[in-house]
Amino acid sequence: MSMDRRSFIRRSAMAAAAAALAPGLDLGAASAASGAAGPAPGATGVKWDKAPCRFCGTGCHVQVGVEGGRVVAIAGDRQAEVNRGLLCVKGYHVGLALYGEDRLTRPMLRKNGRLEPISWDEALDTIAGRIMAAPERFAFYGSGQWTIPEGYAANKFMKGGLGNNHIDPNARLCMASAVTGFLATYGVDEPAGCYDDLDAADVVILWGNNPAEMHPVLFSRLIDRRARGESVRIIDIGTRRTRSTEHAQHYLEFRPQTDLAIANGIAHLLVQRGTYDADFVAKHLAFRADSEPATNAGKAITFEEFKASLAPYTPEHVEAVSGVKAADIRMLADLFGDRSLRITSLWCMGMNQHTRGTAINTLVHGVHLLSGHFGRPGDAPTSLTGQPSACGTVREVGTLAHALPGGLVVTDQAGRDKAEKLWNLPPGRIQPKPGHHTVEMWKRFCTPTADGGDIATLWVQVTNPGQTLPNLHALFRGKEGLADKFLIVSDVYPTATTALADLVLPSAMWVEKNGMYGNSERRTQQWFKMVDPPGEARDDCWQTIAVARRLHDLGHPGMKDKDGKFIFSIPDATGAEVPVWQWERYYDVNVDRHLFEEYRPFTRFKHKDLAPYDEYVAARGLRWPVVQQPDGRWRETMFRFSEFDDGYVARGKGIDFYHSPTKDGRAQVWARPYEPPPESPDADYPFWLCTGRVVEHWHSGTMTMRIPQLRRAMPSAYVEMHPEDARALGIGNGDEVSVSTRRGELSLPAWIGGRGAPPRGSLFIPFFDETRLVNLLTLDAHDPFSKQPDYKKCAARVAPRPRRAATAPGRSE
């Protein structure tokens, strides 16, 4: 009896306690009133569903907990192969990104210098009016955070509708050099390997890469192998010590830009010692060098010519150029010369944001191919992406100024024909001349029309160029005062970009809409809308379709296919057209499914086959090519070009580069000399300046700076410098200092002995902080092939600022 009494008492006390703890939450409240036991686990009214994380290109899946129409919790998705239930701190807090107090909820038009609320109808009429007036002077600036259907709709709207190729994404700033590197080497984009390589590799080389902060879940997947008793050797080739260095056996510190010399030094030794894979070379490789004029196709050279190009790169010469010890170059060559090892290379912005980005990408592929470290699990050169759908939406859907979906390009007649056929457009609709790439697009937009600034109206979706473009004074702020230029920004929060916008459109984000992403390892992912967007915020894809419909109604001929049908005509199950351009009808059908199925035939051209939409609904993503098997099942591919896994490799071939640039199944190994950077430290600007990211924040911080836990952990940008440099300049930890380059000046606190350790003569500043815009300082010089700017090196100087009396520097008042 007393037992029952006691447990009854304890239970009611517990329920009362829960009610007191959580007023306003239904959990526990009902049981408090009834005196019954607490709610059953999982029965608290929280509904869980899968979604890929909103942030980086790793592509973790999260489980999103929704209650009362709001996201209330996040969990790592145990069924996801990418992350197996683990997330990083951003992923665990991704749900909070929706709930910053200053969400944009109404369209706003700048009137007399102020943004004032207007109706959606007025907003759409304004955009359509401006495009109609000068369709050729309109440009669309998109994002690797566009969902696949969003990017597909925008690309079709521009290239297939307006016959205008001025569409480019922020991914140009992020992984364009990886793309040109893959194309120049294999003739087709995206990595051959996948994350499973991390489970099998004996050696992992980080080329200017800090995955401990930028791709934490992948880095954990790697280093947690050690906890299981496996051994994995990590070599960090970097310009500054980072958290990743702490887990590496070797840290090879090189002078910025000299990674080209290091890669050539490895190849030099492989060739000189004869430790390259002669059989692999004979069967699978051809050699190339830069042509005159330089193109990404280059010109063929012989293996002998290739060897001759490597002659200068002796270990001693490489040491002199790069600062990496000759013994360490030999160590790398020893590893690559040993075919019994499995070697995976990882890189991200260090190799891509590089004025010789394409060159270093091809060189790293070259070292792997030359040594035969390719095509077996664990043997892979793998680039990582920074955005959740840089691969899915930008590289595969082709939202670049020269591209069409499925790896087709506008300069190729056959490619245009294929796209026009699939889109049912009259021949000649798609223009053959590539549009402006990102840097050019913004330069033209910020140049007065009379001086050749041929972009007058620019629509930005899902990105924040006012913070992320390089050399912001020239490429973004130049827009100020140009009365005939019009900037349209679709976003979820006020940003550095909306600050100059003439029209702001409030967007739905992440699980406020249906979506699909494609991650770094060719994995296509799908999720459903789970909560409503706030206020009048609406899907970006709807915005594009609604503008297209306005233009259709205004009589723009491009908004109709050759049978006179609207280019975004979407039928319901009975075949009747649904007016999805009316917001209240948009979710009457699954627009994502329709657009994805329309896009899918494009993916066959380059053997990047995608499965039907419903396969992705059931899966935690699938890696393309996803090929239907005789039994009807859809099978994903982990290792491309390798017979044991890739169904497109002819039987008996072993390895087959079936999109080879030379059409003979061979990958291209490039001779690419070291070239000095466009700007190096000198007497006036004696420091190297590198920019980058931190684990707490994602890119420009629009979302993560509104998440209290992340903002409090990392509230402000800072400049990292070497203690001896700081001492020489009289700078103390936390002191406010001034960093300047030939392009701008920035004030921010110094952090010495902090997160990273730059060598003497070098500075590091993260770019997440909109109040301290490091891109006022960066250089807009870019790679000749990829047009990707170099954010990783320019010349800077640093000086202490006068200290405030009686206040410890760097502290709040």
Next chain:
Amino acid sequence: MSHTAPPTGPPGGRSLLEVGLTVVIGIAFAGYLVGTRAAPTPALTPVTPFALAEAVVDAPDRALTWGELGSVRRGPNQGPSSDLAALAIPRSDRTPAPPGPEERLAALSSRAERRAYDGAPPTVPHAIDQVRAGYCLSCHAEGMRLGDRVARRISHPPYAQCTQCHVASEGPLRAAGIAPPSTFAGLRGHAGGERAWPGAPPTIPHTTLMREDCASCHGPAGPVGLRTSHPERGSCTQCHAPSAVLDQRGG
């Protein structure tokens, strides 16, 4: 935490227990009233995930002068004193008693302070090594206790990158450390497990993902309100069933 066995204490224990029960009943009744009032005045301020932590170390980021070194305590161990009497673990802590509701409330509330929602990785309430994440394990691998400071034992396998998920509650550069206004309202703690009948062992009311070591919270060094009454039994899931739904099994 179930109490299926009669008390086995000394003869006087029974009456002590009755007194305790009276107190518990009183508190439960008060708690019940609080919980059912239309506009309750909660016993504790409702925890919002973005309430700023108060325990900010009031020491400059700068290196201290020689003169300051003697007077300013800083870093993660600034709290504990070197007074041996204060450091001793009180014996009473080793004799677990069933936690009372107010203790449980306090425990859940203090947990919530450092979590955006129930299940979020807690933020770290002390300064951290920015680079060597593995150093966390020097205290948190086995857990330790120093005076009133408790380094909770890691509740999941020792991943080598603690700072991947756990960031400092307060960043290193405080100049701009203002919490942004947010309307996020995270899932809050649960009322407790489900019992098939009065006296049955309760089920586990939370996910076991990342909470594989029950003793981290429910062991003798856990918060008083969450401690098990039977720490000598090591196989928790023998009696306490996890939830397939919460653990994402089969769904």
